[in-house]
Amino acid sequence: LRYFIDLSYNGTHYHGWQVQPNAVTVQATLNKALSVLLKSPTDSMGAGRTDTGVHAVQMVAHFDTEVSFDREQMPYKLNAFLPKDIAVNTIKNVHEAAHARFDAISRSYIYKITTSKNVFEHDKCHCFTRPLDVNRMNEASRILRGYKDFECFSRLHSDVKTFLCQISHAQWIQTENHLEFKITADRFLRNMVRAIVGTMLDVGIYKTSLDEFKNIIESKDRSNAGASAPAKGLYLTEILYPNSIYLDD
Amino acid sequence: LRYFIDLSYNGTHYHGWQVQPNAVTVQATLNKALSVLLKSPTDSMGAGRTDTGVHAVQMVAHFDTEVSFDREQMPYKLNAFLPKDIAVNTIKNVHEAAHARFDAISRSYIYKITTSKNVFEHDKCHCFTRPLDVNRMNEASRILRGYKDFECFSRLHSDVKTFLCQISHAQWIQTENHLEFKITADRFLRNMVRAIVGTMLDVGIYKTSLDEFKNIIESKDRSNAGASAPAKGLYLTEILYPNSIYLDD
Numbered sequence: 001l002r003y004f005i006d007l008s009y010n011g012t013h014y015h016g017w018q019v020q021p022n023a024v025t026v027q028a029t030l031n032k033a034l035s036v037l038l039k040s041p042t043d044s045m046g047a048g049r050t051d052t053g054v055h056a057v058q059m060v061a062h063f064d065t066e067v068s069f070d071r072e073q074m075p076y077k078l079n080a081f082l083p084k085d086i087a088v089n090t091i092k093n094v095h096e097a098a099h100a101r102f103d104a105i106s107r108s109y110i111y112k113i114t115t116s117k118n119v120f121e122h123d124k125c126h127c128f129t130r131p132l133d134v135n136r137m138n139e140a141s142r143i144l145r146g147y148k149d150f151e152c153f154s155r156l157h158s159d160v161k162t163f164l165c166q167i168s169h170a171q172w173i174q175t176e177n178h179l180e181f182k183i184t185a186d187r188f189l190r191n192m193v194r195a196i197v198g199t200m201l202d203v204g205i206y207k208t209s210l211d212e213f214k215n216i217i218e219s220k221d222r223s224n225a226g227a228s229a230p231a232k233g234l235y236l237t238e239i240l241y242p243n244s245i246y247l248d249d
Numbered sequence: 250l251r252y253f254i255d256l257s258y259n260g261t262h263y264h265g266w267q268v269q270p271n272a273v274t275v276q277a278t279l280n281k282a283l284s285v286l287l288k289s290p291t292d293s294m295g296a297g298r299t300d301t302g303v304h305a306v307q308m309v310a311h312f313d314t315e316v317s318f319d320r321e322q323m324p325y326k327l328n329a330f331l332p333k334d335i336a337v338n339t340i341k342n343v344h345e346a347a348h349a350r351f352d353a354i355s356r357s358y359i360y361k362i363t364t365s366k367n368v369f370e371h372d373k374c375h376c377f378t379r380p381l382d383v384n385r386m387n388e389a390s391r392i393l394r395g396y397k398d399f400e401c402f403s404r405l406h407s408d409v410k411t412f413l414c415q416i417s418h419a420q421w422i423q424t425e426n427h428l429e430f431k432i433t434a435d436r437f438l439r440n441m442v443r444a445i446v447g448t449m450l451d452v453g454i455y456k457t458s459l460d461e462f463k464n465i466i467e468s469k470d471r472s473n474a475g476a477s478a479p480a481k482g483l484y485l486t487e488i489l490y491p492n493s494i495y496l497d498d
Contacts, residue, residue: 119334120373
């Protein structure tokens with residue numbers, strides 16, 4: 001039987017989501033917890049991967065098991081077993097063919113910036129104290145939404161087949177002490193959000209003009225874009241699936 | 250000349266506010282930063298002390314110096330010098346006789362509880378997942394506000410002359426993922442807020458009745474009250490002074 005597990009993690013102390021040799025990752029930590037509690041080796045498949053230091057308010061993964069368990073109680077048991085920086089929110093029954101990665105309709109990220117020294121969030125936001133023109137950065141967001149090919153914001157030597165992404169939402173929101181960039185798309189290229197944010201910060205400090213921002217995207221050349229913003233400010237926040245993949249309780 | 254310095258700190262890695270031998274404290278760290286930047290040994294006097302692990306959204310201290318400095322620029326310089334978990338917000342000119350501790354009119358604290366596993370705030374909130382009757386805890390808040398002698402919530406062997414405190418505000422507020430206790434008084438006894446919160450949690454889980462809560466206060470005996478809630482959930486949030494202590498700019 002196949003299940004979707006919905007979890008949150010603070011990525012500070014992990015080498016990203018994906019299992020890799022000789023590094024502590026969120027997926028490896030989750031797999032171990034599932035295997036211990038189900039008393040059977042269990043692997044999970046994530047909706048995507050997050051890089052070292054990136055956080056998730058919501059990550060979704062699927063796993064298969066023939067072991068029966070109490071689906072209401074299992075999150076509590078997993079949370080007691082998992083370290084304090086990984087939390088399981090829900091476990092849902094899905095169709096056998098449902099796939100956490102391939103069936104996702106959209107993914108959303110938030111990038112958080114503190115505009116002054118913040119003693120409570122120094123490891124969870126990018127601290128950027130130079131004055132930023134947020135209206136101008138939202139002009140850049142509008143330009144961004146007009147494009148589909150984001151090779152310019154893709155990690156070099158990436159082996160993806162296409163650089164096309166359908167961005168449905170991209171906006172900067174200013175609060176009292178924070179500046180947040182919210183972006184939703186059908187898919188994201190590796191390092192894409194951090195490269196977009198880094199380039200938009202250059203727009204916000206008038207290092208890059210809006211015309212140059214357009215030219216960067218059209219150049220399809222990563223070396224024209226700005227530096228990647230630090231991982232600690234990035235949060236995977238939501239992954240949407242069609243309702244049809246869920247089985248009734 | 251005397252100055253009031255307004256600062257914030259994440260108390261996780263400090264042995265509280267007050268200077269003490271062989272331990273890293275916030276006050277000692279601040280004194281060192283002031284002394285280095287003013288190029289003259291400088292001591293600060295805090296509005297109160299916070300215990301090991303307790304945070305401050307606002308702490309106020311005064312210091313004296315004859316060294317002239319740019320009052321607008323100094324917070325930026327101090328913030329660059331201070332570690333990332335201490336931030337200076339403002340520095341203000343005050344009358345020579347103004348005293349951070351004795352002139353404070355009121356102090357406010359917030360105690361933060363997460364009601365489910367929270368991967369982003371595990372070191373900054375007390376995680377309490379048992380169901381709590383918040384209305385009942387606010388009944389206890391109402392009872393609390395009717396008393397003035399809080400010896401029952403005072404650390405044993407405390408050498409204070411009086412246990413009288415005038416509480417002007419005490420209330421639990423429930424948000425989506427948090428429960429916050431806000432309390433304001435003219436003064437607080439050592440460990441008082443954490444003892445109140447611990448005792449109120451007992452009320453919230455029906456371990457202690459409202460009559461028993463009343464009896465605990467009237468007994469003036471710390472051993473009747475509940476356990477102290479953990480330091481990591483406690484924030485000193487505001488210290489008020491009469492406007493007359495500030496000098497015009």
